[in-house]
Amino acid sequence: MTSHPSPTTELPAPTAARSPDEQARVASLIRSIFSERIPFNQLLGLQVLSIERNEIGFDMRPELVGHFEYGRLHGGVISATLDVVGSFGLMNAIAIRHPTDTVEQIGARFKKMGTVDLRVDYLRSGQGKTFLASAEVTRLGRRIGSTRMTLHNDSGVLIATGAAVYVIS
Amino acid sequence: MTSHPSPTTELPAPTAARSPDEQARVASLIRSIFSERIPFNQLLGLQVLSIERNEIGFDMRPELVGHFEYGRLHGGVISATLDVVGSFGLMNAIAIRHPTDTVEQIGARFKKMGTVDLRVDYLRSGQGKTFLASAEVTRLGRRIGSTRMTLHNDSGVLIATGAAVYVIS
Amino acid sequence: MTSHPSPTTELPAPTAARSPDEQARVASLIRSIFSERIPFNQLLGLQVLSIERNEIGFDMRPELVGHFEYGRLHGGVISATLDVVGSFGLMNAIAIRHPTDTVEQIGARFKKMGTVDLRVDYLRSGQGKTFLASAEVTRLGRRIGSTRMTLHNDSGVLIATGAAVYVIS
Amino acid sequence: MTSHPSPTTELPAPTAARSPDEQARVASLIRSIFSERIPFNQLLGLQVLSIERNEIGFDMRPELVGHFEYGRLHGGVISATLDVVGSFGLMNAIAIRHPTDTVEQIGARFKKMGTVDLRVDYLRSGQGKTFLASAEVTRLGRRIGSTRMTLHNDSGVLIATGAAVYVIS
Numbered sequence: 001m002t003s004h005p006s007p008t009t010e011l012p013a014p015t016a017a018r019s020p021d022e023q024a025r026v027a028s029l030i031r032s033i034f035s036e037r038i039p040f041n042q043l044l045g046l047q048v049l050s051i052e053r054n055e056i057g058f059d060m061r062p063e064l065v066g067h068f069e070y071g072r073l074h075g076g077v078i079s080a081t082l083d084v085v086g087s088f089g090l091m092n093a094i095a096i097r098h099p100t101d102t103v104e105q106i107g108a109r110f111k112k113m114g115t116v117d118l119r120v121d122y123l124r125s126g127q128g129k130t131f132l133a134s135a136e137v138t139r140l141g142r143r144i145g146s147t148r149m150t151l152h153n154d155s156g157v158l159i160a161t162g163a164a165v166y167v168i169s
Numbered sequence: 170m171t172s173h174p175s176p177t178t179e180l181p182a183p184t185a186a187r188s189p190d191e192q193a194r195v196a197s198l199i200r201s202i203f204s205e206r207i208p209f210n211q212l213l214g215l216q217v218l219s220i221e222r223n224e225i226g227f228d229m230r231p232e233l234v235g236h237f238e239y240g241r242l243h244g245g246v247i248s249a250t251l252d253v254v255g256s257f258g259l260m261n262a263i264a265i266r267h268p269t270d271t272v273e274q275i276g277a278r279f280k281k282m283g284t285v286d287l288r289v290d291y292l293r294s295g296q297g298k299t300f301l302a303s304a305e306v307t308r309l310g311r312r313i314g315s316t317r318m319t320l321h322n323d324s325g326v327l328i329a330t331g332a333a334v335y336v337i338s
Numbered sequence: 339m340t341s342h343p344s345p346t347t348e349l350p351a352p353t354a355a356r357s358p359d360e361q362a363r364v365a366s367l368i369r370s371i372f373s374e375r376i377p378f379n380q381l382l383g384l385q386v387l388s389i390e391r392n393e394i395g396f397d398m399r400p401e402l403v404g405h406f407e408y409g410r411l412h413g414g415v416i417s418a419t420l421d422v423v424g425s426f427g428l429m430n431a432i433a434i435r436h437p438t439d440t441v442e443q444i445g446a447r448f449k450k451m452g453t454v455d456l457r458v459d460y461l462r463s464g465q466g467k468t469f470l471a472s473a474e475v476t477r478l479g480r481r482i483g484s485t486r487m488t489l490h491n492d493s494g495v496l497i498a499t500g501a502a503v504y505v506i507s
Numbered sequence: 508m509t510s511h512p513s514p515t516t517e518l519p520a521p522t523a524a525r526s527p528d529e530q531a532r533v534a535s536l537i538r539s540i541f542s543e544r545i546p547f548n549q550l551l552g553l554q555v556l557s558i559e560r561n562e563i564g565f566d567m568r569p570e571l572v573g574h575f576e577y578g579r580l581h582g583g584v585i586s587a588t589l590d591v592v593g594s595f596g597l598m599n600a601i602a603i604r605h606p607t608d609t610v611e612q613i614g615a616r617f618k619k620m621g622t623v624d625l626r627v628d629y630l631r632s633g634q635g636k637t638f639l640a641s642a643e644v645t646r647l648g649r650r651i652g653s654t655r656m657t658l659h660n661d662s663g664v665l666i667a668t669g670a671a672v673y674v675i676s
Contacts, residue, residue, distance in 0.1 A: 039234045040243035043212065065208045067280070074209035075284045076249020083244045111236070115244045116651060116672055117290045117624060119457045121484050121501055122283065123477045138499060139461045143650050144623060144674060146459050148486075148499060161476060161486060163459055163501060165623055165672060167651060285482060285503055286455060288626045290653050290670055292646045307668060308630045312481050313454060313505060315628050317655075317668060330645060330655060332628055332670060334454055334503060336482060377572045378581035381550065403546045405618070412547035413590045413622045418583020449574070452629065453582045459624045 018099050025103045026095050027051050033110055034088050044077060046084060054089035054135040056081065060128060073126025073159070078151055081133045082162035083118050086147035089135030090166055097140065109169055116144075116165040123160055128153025143167060187268050194272045195264050196220050202279060203257050213246060215253060223258035223304040225250065229297060242295025242328070247320055250302045251331035252287050255316035258304030259335055266309065278338055285313075285334040292329055297322025312336065356437050363441045364433050365389050371448055372426050382415060384422060392427035392473040394419065398466060411464025411497075416489055419471045420500035421456050424485035427473030428504055435478065447507055454482075454503040461498055466491025481505060525606050532610045533602050534558050540617060541595050551584060553591060561596035561642040563588065567635060580633025580666070585658055588640045589669035590625050593654035596642030597673055604647065616676055623651075623672040630667055635660025650674060 018026065031048045034041060034056065044064070049055040058064075058081065066074030090113070095106050132152050139146035149162040187195065200217045203210060203225065213233070218224040227233075227250065235243030260282070264275050301321050308315035318331040356364065369386045372379060372394065382402070387393040396402075396419065404412030428451070433444050470490050477484035487500040525533065538555045541548060541563065551571070556562040565571075565588065573581030597620070602613050639659050646653035656669040 038236065038243065039232050040245055043232045044245070063208050063212045067207065069280065074207065074249065075252045075287070076209055076213070076245065079248035079252060079287060079289070080243065080245020083248060111238065114294075115291050117288065117653075117670070118244070118248060119286065119288045119501060119626065120248070121286045121476065121503070123484060125283075138459065138496065146461060146624075158476065161501065163457060163499065163624070165459070286484075286501070288457065288670060290645065290672070292653060307628065307665065315455075315630060327645065330670065332455075332626060332668065334628070376574065376581065377570050378583055381570050382583070401546050401550045405545065407618065412545065412587065413625070414547055414551070414583065414587020417586035417590060417625060417627070418581065421582045421586060449576065452632075455626065455628045456582070456586060457624065457626045458586070460622050463621075 022103070026106055029103050029107055030088070030091055030095065030110075033091075033107075034084065038084075040080070041084060044080060046081065048088070049132065051092050054085065054092055054137075056085045056088055056133045057130060059130050066126070070125070071127070073131070075120075075122055075126075078122065078126060078160045079118065079120045079162075081131070082120055082149040082151060082160065083115055083164060085133040085135045086118075086149050086162065086164040087113060087115065087166055089137050089147050089149075090140070090145040090168060093137045093140050093145070094168060112167075112169045114167050116167055118162060118164045120160055120162045124157055126153070126159050128155065128157070128159075130154045131159070141168075143169070191272075195275055198272050198276055199257070199260055199264065199279075202260075202276075203253065209249070210253060213249060215250065217257070218301065220261050223254065223261055223306075225254045225257055225302045226299060228299050235295070239294070240296070242300070244289075244291055244295075247291065247295060247329045248287065248289045248331075250300070251289055251318040251320060251329065252284055252333060254302040254304045255287075255318050255331065255333040256282060256284065256335055258306050258316050258318075259309070259314040259337060262306045262309050262314070263337060281336075281338045283336050285336055287331065287333045289329055289331045293326055295322070295328050297324060297326070297328075299323045300328070310337075312338075360441075364444055367441050367445060368426070368429055368433065368448075371429075371445075372422065378418070379422060382418060384419065386426070387470065389430055392423065392430055392475075394423045394426055394471045395468060397468050404464070408463070409465070411469070413458075413460055413464075416460065416464060416498045417456065417458045417500075419469070420458055420487040420489060420498065421453055421502060423471040423473045424456075424487050424500065424502040425451060425453065425504055427475050427485050427487075428478070428483040428506060431475045431478050431483070432506060450505075450507045452505050454505055456500060456502045458498055458500045462495055464489075464491070464497050466493065466495070466497075468492045469497070479506075481507070529610070533613055536610050536614060537595070537598055537602065537617075540598075540614075541591065547587070548591060551587060553588065555595070556639065558599050561592065561599055561644075563592045563595055563640045564637060566637050573633070577632070578634070580638070582627075582629055582633075585629065585633060585667045586625065586627045586669075588638070589627055589656040589658060589667065590622055590671060592640040592642045593625075593656050593669065593671040594620060594622065594673055596644050596654050596656075597647070597652040597675060600644045600647050600652070601675060619674075619676045621674050623674055625669060625671045627667055627669045631664055633660070633666050635662065635664070635666075637661045638666070648675075650676070
């Protein structure tokens with residue numbers, strides 16, 4: 001209620017950067033975690049589109065439909081995707097903030113990450129051929145990270161927005 | 170910000186009840202909608218457990234896993250299920266409030282229903298063999314319905330709570 | 339859960355605009371409602387800064403402090419302000435969408451408005467001399483409006499973000 | 508997104524209890540913090556009603572009104588009170604979990620506490636002479652605490668529900 005996290009609990013900006021090789025290995029790890037190694041992400045068909053812009057996409061498929069008449073995305077597909085893209089955005093930010101971490105250390109940070117809570121606003125019906133989710137990191141502390149997320153369809157219509165909090169390390 | 174919906178916008182309690190036959194037909198419709206006719210619900214394996222207690226359940230399966238090491242439910246499975254059980258609870262309440270509606274009219278009300286927003290609190294890791302989601306209707310107006318939801322595992326551990334708002338008719 | 343509001347439920351863009359005189363009267367009404375006629379807004383010291391940019395501001399004062407040692411804004415001041423600025427942004431959008439409404443009709447629309455739910459993310463401690471809240475309208479339907487809000491201090495630090503849903507008419 | 512906090516991150520139940528004297532001193536501290544030492548809580552008129560049941564109350568007053576015609580509570584009063592009662596419930600739970608903490612140590616834990624995010628569902632208009640807020644602690648970890656809250660009026664009408672997450676220590 002009261003004191004709210006002080007800015008001093010935020011991580012300092014990195015003072016160094018990874019070598020291009022190491023950066024490629026970290027990017028490859030993160031891409032592999034989100035696109036290949038999480039069974040439910042595969043069920044949804046999520047694919048990392050851009051690590052730089054925190055973007056994940058997926059195609060419409062019959063199994064993702066929420067209403068037997070309208071052919072729209074199920075709300076659960078939307079909430080799942082927004083949750084995933086928020087954690088993806090935070091992982092990218094964490095990798096930048098810890099430039100001396102090895103690939104193994106980045107992987108270990110992901111394992112300890114967890115969603116604390118999620119809000120989704122379903123703004124327009126989930127119609128489209130492909131969908132694009134992206135995340136903005138609004139807070140990157142030592143223990144807590146916060147993100148805002150959006151989902152657009154291939155016509156650029158804003159389908160949903162979200163906000164989430166994650167425990168990080 | 171200010172005036173907040175007046176209690177007078179809430180629907181009056183029903184003055185009549187369905188015949189047992191008609192009630193059985195409505196229950197069968199709702200059960201069929203949520204367990205069989207929504208593709209993504211089937212992908213999750215959701216099954217209506219109790220219309221009286223607003224309960225929906227599902228079994229753990231490898232595809233529902235969120236982390237390649239821990240065998241826990243993906244957060245998206247949790248958020249999707251809480252969204253579904255909230256709308257299921259509201260449909261049950263709507264059917265009671267409109268006792269003279271035919272089965273077709275109840276079906277039409279479902280088609281016009283939509284989730285406005287959802288919050289999920291992920292309290293404990295989604296470990297278990299089966300999971301039970303239930304909903305409490307906290308508001309049933311003419312245009313808006315609100316619910317609070319819970320998800321427990323088969324050991325009775327509270328995995329997650331939620332809150333959601335739906336447009337209804 | 340499923341069908342989600344169709345884009346067709348959204349209001350059409352206005353086909354006419356108010357005369358400058360009438361527009362000034364509507365702006366004056368909205369300014370007066372939010373800055374002068376709501377007792378709790380006055381207790382907080384909220385002032386309309388810009389109708390075009392959906393901005394409301396206030397000054398730090400001792401009564402608004404949440405912690406007896408740190409001199410930071412109370413979380414309740416933040417949540418109240420974000421709720422207010424969201425409804426303010428929606429009122430501005432509603433006035434634009436109904437260009438033939440009289441000032442009285444716009445006032446009547448405000449009276450029927452109510453917050454359905456609110457989320458606030460407290461990102462950084464509420465320190466500053468003055469604070470600026472602004473809102474973006476993400477959905478403007480016939481019955482429901484949604485907004486995303488931000489709160490910055492006078493150094494441009496993002497203190498909090500929010501999302502809210504309102505019943506509108 | 509995925510792994511979610513494990514139950515093992517939760518604090519163990521206390522193995523000892525405070526002496527009645529020490530318990531009274533801790534209760535007195537918490538009561539004083541929430542009822543007297545937070546300026547904005549005093550502006551709202553919040554009073555600790557019960558530490559055992561996590562209850563806080565306040566009286567309707569003209570300054571708390573949100574609408575110049577209806578005499579209802581401002582939504583910001585509701586959100587502020589729910590935020591406060593959640594942190595109050597967590598402080599009570601923290602005091603129980605740390606039975607060997609001195610009064611000073613409990614005070615230090617309060618100073619480091621902060622709200623991470625808050626959701627409020629405004630269910631019915633805030634009409635009444637007095638209001639009662641209460642909190643249920645749904646998660647008490649080492650770093651994160653979660654609560655669900657309710658607000659009732661003196662007729663027992665459920666005005667609002669909430670959910671919040673706090674950083675704790």
